Amino acid sequence: MKISVNWLKDYANFNTPIDDLVQRLTMCGLEVEAVENVNDDTIIDINVTPNRQDCLSHLGIAREISVLYDCQFKYPEHDFIAENTELDFNVDIINTQLCHRYAGRIVKGVKIAPSPKWMQERLMNCGIRAINNVVDITNYVLLEFGHPLHAFDLNKLKGKKILVATAGEVTKTLEPLKIRLLDNSERILQDQMLLINDADSPIALAGIMGGSTSEVTEETRDIFIESAWFLPQSIRNTSRILGIKTESSYRFERGADIKILKKALDRAAYLMKELCGCTIHGKIDIYPKRFKQQKIKLSFDKINRYIGMEIPKKEVLRILSALTFEIECSEDELTVKVPSSRCDVTRDVDVIEEVLRIYGYDKVPSLLPVAPIKIHSQDSEAKKVTYKIIKKCRELLLNEGFNEAINYSFLGPQDFDLFNINNEDIQRNTINILNPLNSEDSMMRTMLIPSLIRNLVYNISRGNKDIRIFEIARTFLKTEDKQLPIEERHISILLCQDKEKYLYKDNVEDFYILKGVIEKLLKNIGIDEIHFERSKEFFLHQGRSADLFIKTHENNKFMKIGYFGVLSPQVIQKLSVKILKQEVLAAELLLDKIINNLMFKKITFLPIAQFPFIERDSAVVVDDTLELSKIVNLLNSCKDSISNLIEEVAIFDIYKGKGIEDGKKSVAFNIRYRSTDKTLSDEEVDTIHKKVLSEVLPKIEGKIRS
Template sequence: MRISLNWLRELVDIQMTPQELAETLTVAGFEVEDLEDRSSWADGVVLGKILEATPHPNADKLRVCQVDIGESEPLNIVCGAPNAKADLIVAVATIGTYLPKVDLKLKKTKLRGVPSEGMICSLAELGLEKDSEGIHSFNLENPELGSDVRPLLGLDDVILDVTATANRADGLSMVGIAREIAALTGSTLRIPEATGVVIEDKKASSKLAVDVSESQACPIYTGTIIEGIKIAPSPQWLKQRLQAAGVRPINNVVDITNYIMLEWGQPLHAFDLDRLQKITGSQDLTVGVRFGKSGESFKTLDSQTRQLKDETLVITANDKPVALAGIMGGEDSEVYEQTQNLMLEAAVFSSVAIRRSARGQGLRTEASTRFERGVNPAELVLACCRAISLITELAGGIPTQQESASNIVDDVTSSEVSLRLSRINEILGSLKRGENTLVESFLQPEEVEGILTALGCGLARETQAKDEKDVVWTVTVPAYRARDLEREIDLIEEVARLYGYDNFSDTLPDQSVPGYLPEDQLALRQLRTAFRAVGLTELMHYSLVKQEGENQVVISNPLFVEYSALRTEMLAGLIDAFAFNLENGNGALNGFEIGRVFWKEGERFKEKDAIAGIMGGDPTQGHWTLGGREKPMSWFEAKGILEAIFKRLYLSVEYQQETQIEQLHPGRTASLWLNGKRLGVFGQLHPQVQEKRELPQEVYLFELNLSVLIEAMTQADNLTRKFKPFSTFPASDRDIAFFVSTDVSVANLEKCMTKAAGNLLESVKLFDEYKGENVPEGQRSLAFRLVYRAGDRTLTEEEVQPKQQKVRDALVKEFNVNLRS
């Protein structure tokens, strides 16, 4: 909110400079984002009077003016404004003046051969308007020529651009900021009052009734009829205050409603009474508040036709929509030049209802911003009376009828909160008092009472029986802070804020403990490092997806249909990312993602952490070694990437056949097992999905249970890395080949051979597979190389041969293989 320092000084005494005030407010929680010193806009501009304006001898559109600025000789100024004429009182920029809004420094010059000794200014050149048709003239009875024009234009002011937090609705008003400054500085506060407001009793000719059907959305609604007004421009003081706040002046009635909104934070709206009666076709009006109905629409003040929704709160006249409640009025009932009678609305709307209504219409205004944060119902009557008083003063109207509807049962003036001195000092700690003071280093009761009294709180003090040193207050919170100060901790925050956070001591624990990462967090970092090390990029996706499956967790209030449920798996998002990269010419995506998946089992909601990834395309990206040709990634290369990760993490993972994953090829998918627990799945993209998404065939995916992975990594035997020295003795190789059923996996064969060979076996690797001619049907030919080695000697044939024979016997016994060598 833009705060005028001149206006603020009328409400509270300010003895500090604008810069000091900005720092004080910022430290207290009201951040001042900008300081706008308007006095620099017209430094050197003085009041002058045009004595004579004659046509320029060499230019049709220029005039040569003789301007008196209170000096012995008038200035000769060439002016191009069409409204320049004799006897006008104008703003004159003298030689040497710099006008920052047009980036112009005045100096003596000649225009078409005629000397010019200054410039007669328009409001645009002084920064008060975007465009001006001509020079600005003052309507003054006894002008003091040569005097500074800044006080006349409201340019002797400083504007503070203040940002209030969401919990401080009172910070969106001049009175609220004035109260805050008074509390921070102890200055005298002067709250505006409404006097002389009298509503004439004309019940016999009653025109207005109020009927609020949505009392939860609108707890208070007041309508006031004001007759016999005259629409005219606002006085200069009102225009200047609105302009300083960034509000465009329109006419006296509309400007007054905006002025009260800025002053009190209470939005008001003025309807043209005669137009309302014309819309309804009746002299008797029943103003109501309800939610919109399907198919309804009306045009708002911005000339946009709004289609009403079920969540749109509207003001109605005889059940016809005439305004978006708390947001914007209707074009057909707006106040205009010929308006003679008004219906002034003053209401309190539910913050939730206005937020939903504004979001549904895609419209946010100054009024809706204040209603969304919550206005103070206790000051509604005062703000309404002040508006009526100003309208009767500036527009000449007479209030003739006022009707209200209220659904507030509880007392809106105050609320009570208990506050303990011991809790204050426990939370805030000791103070920076100075070394030579005799005062204790904690807040004293008198200091707390002074702060809370400055905030406008009422205090009732008592001493606890259990602890005579402790003090407990019953704090009566003023109505304008009732939404913010609801608990004891809120009051403690206010005490710290007003006393000054920097006045409390910095304390650290007596014995600090060195920080460390828990084992699971350390393991998670090692996981990320391992996946990045093999060339996978970490990805991030939303956990929100489109509602499709039956076991999904559905969100009750989704922002979009595409984000209406929580994901049950992560593969779909990775496939989308892979396709998106290809469509944008970025090549194949090799990446992984760590996230959470959610699902329902009956009425119970469940979740778990997972790590998933996708790989595909050419790992070499068509290097020159292949003549620029692409070499698609094979299933075994993709599997090798996973195995490299597991090897880096010292994990032994087993592979088994898997056919139940929809997105993966049923014949090229494996389930992964770790320490007897299912770890996850790995496989090639299903051909149907590949064809539908127009993706390459060589795309591979995996999804692993993160908790199983972390559990294995944090086991005691895996945390300690064991070093095994390299053997300096030669190895002894043995090959074995046999026919075996295609149903037997290579992993089971390797496990059998490793167990049978004992501790002399260093490695076993498959180096040949053959199917076809001379191989029995339903079988395949496999050849393995077994490497034996000892760390302390060279193995002899007598040591290796018995081990190899055990391997042969075990294979025949367990898998019924047909040995070939």
């Protein structure tokens, strides 16, 4: 917005170098973008932020200057004596929600002519073209007070009345209303658009532009001056729909001052009397929705704490009073009444900002914040361990050829349906988002696999069929008795290999590849004893999936920490892409549970064995449905029940075929025996091994393979 410095001096008594003025205005929030010398005047171009509608005028800027330099501020002359005649004119506000106040004055005997040279120069310097004395006066007052006015040719108003109503409230036919504006364009009006109407038709778009039917011309003698307050949202919507931007709409959209409109109206009437040789008659002021002044309470102590320095009470009161805030003050507190021109001030921090921007941001001392350092606290040590384990997991998976994925923490109901997760499952305890971007991302996720499945579909549909990705992120589980959800870190892994494009054919099933990666991952972070059981997850292939258990260091019991396996055919069929012959494998581990368990782990060191070990291999025939983990667990349990000389147990072969009955399988395992204080003999080991077999075989309903 262009502002004339000479014009400002009519209202604020200041005489300061232009460089200092530009600096002070910019530092108080009114950024000066350009300075231009025009004849004997200086024009400054100020970027007024949308919340400072009170500064869209010369009076607004002059008030700011008077506060900054503590100099006198005055309003321009606007007092006069009107003719004592009875008005034969009526104004009716039909829609009081969109028009809170409507005022007007009638002036008669106007002589239309060019405006004085000084007025034309001021308007031209501020970017407005001079037209005639009446129109120029309304534009002059607009730049002076920041309040838009409009002049109607009184004799062109039908029925000697004005109705303020929407198009829908005055439409008498099924056809939409139309209006021809001052720019000679014809506009079709929508029902919600606010209009100024006479007894027959619309004569103006409220707060935007007048109509051509009531335009002031050289033949005009009598004028009705309008000064009103319209709801900003209504003006903004009409302006946007019709694509019309004017100086009036620009100000009304930001919220005009409902109280100053009377002064602006009287100022325009005063100038018309002085420059147009007319007489001023009565005034109409319809004010159905009164302005309610907001009160804000705060203390001087809060002002100083928020600013970070002590500002004298006298200076605080001077600044707020000069900015037209009404103040009720006690020794320690003050109540501030916000003026009608400052609709942007709604909280105590807004008042504090007003004090600081005038006092000067540059006066606030630069101090380093106080940051106490906690050394070796238990919480900080736990965080160090956590981040160290996460780093290890990430590095191992990257080294194994996986790429890390980073996804949004959202999912939707369709993800649970895809995975056949029933309504009673704990995974359904989701936090719903109040304003989701779409229904597919309307919940905080309780598991990570759905996000990796989306990554899979995205890549497969673009021709990338070899996918090895993982994600480490938090999940959010809703709880009934807590306001905040339970947040847990998970690791999710997805494997989908395109083996057809490789010359080397690897016969190892993907299930065992993923199992090996998980075992390596857990052992890398210090988990030694891992137990597998057939998984009961609905979305995993039954028989080709497993739940993972680890032994807790706190109570020596097994705890479930995740699952992995091949996605079930039902899930694959629901995906929007064809996976060809590839299998899709997924895993999800509860990382926080794993880390918390490691906190209880006590690291012990054993010397290198001094005595040799002895191994025994055995093959047993068992039912084909028997899980191998049961055999391993039973063999390991013999360490406590039979002999502590058992050092290690391992299965090394599974056979089904010739020589083995249908429905049976042969499982070969190896047991290593060692003593820490002597060399074992074969006889000792054979005795222990026979006891182990006699203990285990009945429990697995097996027999020694001959």
